[in-house]
Amino acid sequence: MQIKLNNLVKTYKAGRNVPEVHAVNDISLNIPSNGIFGIIGKSGAGKSTLVRLISLLETPDSGSVYYDNERVDNLTGKNLIERRRRLGMIFQNFNLFTSRTAGENIAYPLEICKTPKNEIESRVTELLDLVDLADRKNAPISTLSGGQKQRIAIARALANKPDILFCDEATSALDPQTTQSILSLIRKIQAQMNLTVVMITHQMEVVRDACSLVAVVNNGQVVEQGTVNEIFLSPKSPVTKDFLANLAPQTESSENKNGIVRWSEDGGKYTLRFTNTLTDEPVLSKMAQKFKIEFNIRAGGIQKLPESKVGTLLTDITGEKAEVEKALAYLKSEGVLVTEDK
């Protein structure tokens, strides 16, 4: 299902002590079918209002929303309810029904469509399997962990076989590991069901790890859009640059631990660690000038701690054995921690 937004505008009127807010100020977007589209913005950027407009929870002041070629923002009454039943949505706070067990939560969207009982039963089992929680069918919601709650919410959102899945800050309340597992679940489901997924987030990590296309929203407008690759390689707007600057290091693979980025898998015999003020010193170039050696940086990174910085470099230092040893001794004398990889 392709989504098209034309010049959407939504303004919240000024109230007592509240100034007028142009939450969405002329946004036009094309969200292609069958993919994961990210909408990133800081809090207050208008992305929540935008998703409420696209998901038909609110109507725009002006502009239009099309699903494929059908206009949907002006649907009312029965048509609106029918259309909403074919949309899935998950939220930051999961929004599960505490009066229902995990399985009954998944059954809810089926119940409201008057699905026959035995059909509900088999569909719930199927969905619990899909999200790997078959054993928690009768669990009260309060006994589930955050990740399990979001899995149940995903199962509930998919119950009526929607053509679009909206994720409104769906991983913002989860720790990094759980975020990864939820994102990979969403990717898996997207591919399996040919869903169009719209992911609203303020985390660049989420865009990096899940989306193929992204739009950056600021002050109610789209300031930049393109493929995730383009945005990462050449960010144009200050907001995007800011997002990239504060990007948390990738945590997926083992060698990326500790914020170290590797260019290649080979080499890196010596691990050099710099602490505090030393991270500002040109120790390595001084070493290269003083001794007859050559060095090659294989990987490196700097971590900011609350009161200091720690720099880590994986290097190869080559040359005559005696010179290398003198160079290493020099590094140690300058306060660099050197460990040799055997």
Add this chain to the structure above:
Amino acid sequence: MDAHKIFMLVSQATLQTFEMVIFSTLFSLLLGLPLGILLCISDPQSGIKPRPVLYQVLTRIVNVLRSFPFIILMIILFPLSRILVGTSIGTKATIVPLSIAAAPFVARVIETALKEVDPGVVQAARSMGSTTMQIICKVLLPESLPSLIDGITLTIINLIGYSAMAGAIGGGGLGDLAIRYGYQRFRPLIMAIAVIVILIIVELIQMIGTKLSHSVSAKR
């Protein structure tokens, strides 16, 4: 007056109190529940079907009814009692003003309980294509069940208090007994017994209500 007579008096009065409280609780719920639901969903700020005018009108009616002293309300409602139960005096006739006095209280209690339901959960239900009726019956009421039980317990206990005033129109019951025998005829023993029985009933109802509401919450 012998013990047997006292026992007969007290047990008859207890039954009358039960009759008044049970029926007026039922009728006040019948009136107050829909009113409370309407107040919740029509709220211009937080309701799922904001209707500012309807909300204002209902709020005014509820406030006016709640500010009437019960004893006055009873007298004003004489004609209505006559139409509904054929008489304006006696235990049955008292049920009418009791129900009407408690209904706006019930409405507020229900409104407050329903408004405690997490707006995010209601939004989720809406985003899935629930009708207003489905949100009320399948989300708002079940999600707020523990608060609803607490509210109904509160209503019953309030009604026990109100029913004591029913003596003014010959309604009978324990409060009436305490005033007529204990105060007007100088029989402090009967007054003491009546008060103790009321105390026990209130205590029991509070206990049952709290237990019920806890056991519902504990399963969640």
